[in-house]
Amino acid sequence: MSKFVYSIKAADAYQCPLLHETREQALEAAKKEADEALDPSTTTEIYTARVAPIFDLLMLRVPLIGWRCGQYVAAAAEDVSVLDQVIAPLTREQERALGRHIINWYRAHPGTLPATGTADLGRHTHTTPAGAAK
Amino acid sequence: MIAKKYLVCIDGAWYANEYDSRQEALNEALRFVSGAYPLGETCAVKTALAVPAADLLRPHAADLGARIQSTASKRLAFHTEGHLNLPQLDSVQAFRLGNLMLDWLEANCSCTSVGTTDVELHECTSRGRVES
Numbered sequence: 001m002s003k004f005v006y007s008i009k010a011a012d013a014y015q016c017p018l019l020h021e022t023r024e025q026a027l028e029a030a031k032k033e034a035d036e037a038l039d040p041s042t043t044t045e046i047y048t049a050r051v052a053p054i055f056d057l058l059m060l061r062v063p064l065i066g067w068r069c070g071q072y073v074a075a076a077a078e079d080v081s082v083l084d085q086v087i088a089p090l091t092r093e094q095e096r097a098l099g100r101h102i103i104n105w106y107r108a109h110p111g112t113l114p115a116t117g118t119a120d121l122g123r124h125t126h127t128t129p130a131g132a133a134k
Numbered sequence: 135m136i137a138k139k140y141l142v143c144i145d146g147a148w149y150a151n152e153y154d155s156r157q158e159a160l161n162e163a164l165r166f167v168s169g170a171y172p173l174g175e176t177c178a179v180k181t182a183l184a185v186p187a188a189d190l191l192r193p194h195a196a197d198l199g200a201r202i203q204s205t206a207s208k209r210l211a212f213h214t215e216g217h218l219n220l221p222q223l224d225s226v227q228a229f230r231l232g233n234l235m236l237d238w239l240e241a242n243c244s245c246t247s248v249g250t251t252d253v254e255l256h257e258c259t260s261r262g263r264v265e266s
Binding site: 057080097 | 231
């Protein structure tokens with residue numbers, strides 16, 4: 001089940017660690033906090049985002065990570081070999097498979113990644129009520 | 135232990151045949167040059183140690199691992215609009231990650247069976263005399 005967080009872009013943007021069931025709930029909580037914490041008639045940006053395991057976020061980039069790996073190998077091979085081609089260019093399927101293999105290594109090695117990140121950012125503009133108490 | 139093998143390159147073209155020693159590789163190159171080139175013509179011959187492609191890249195494993203981490207971090211930052219970057223891997227982790235990739239490539243890709251290293255250049259003539 002997806003959870004959502006919010007952050008308020010004030011002097012220093014920060015992300016509230018509380019989790020909300022829906023994006024709308026996160027946004028309402030952010031607006032309430034902004035109304036209480038910021039000066040009257042202050043316009044600020046609020047971000048809402050879905051909380052997701054880092055592995056899931058990186059899995060979306062698997063083909064590109066695999067493709068990059070192939071590029072790195074080719075560059076390294078140029079330095080150490082006189083042959084034009086030490087490892088043949090990867091097919092797209094190989095790139096995806098290599099990318100998945102790399103991400104699975106991260107999954108198997110706790111500490112190499114944060115536990116969670118945020119995705120699906122939503123940007124909202126909010127103005128605190130005029131004359132509201134700080 | 136796998137025996138060392140050597141390759142030859144004549145005028146820029148590497149040949150697939152492998153030889154058990156550098157001298158044997160060079161001798162074969164000279165025989166070829168003597169038969170195929172006009173008398174007295176000079177050409178460049180290289181000999182090189184043949185090693186498995188993945189092994190050739192093992193010394194670069196830590197650097198490869200660090201590059202992978204950098205790529206993953208950039209991809210994550212892009213996906214989260216800059217909200218998240220990955221911590222740097224320590225040198226041991228980077229080394230392991232780079233080796234993991236090389237292991238995978240060795241097992242799953244049509245790697246060239248050998249790369250080359252320890253290259254030596256020899257100047258040869260069709261008379262078969264080795265200048266250096």
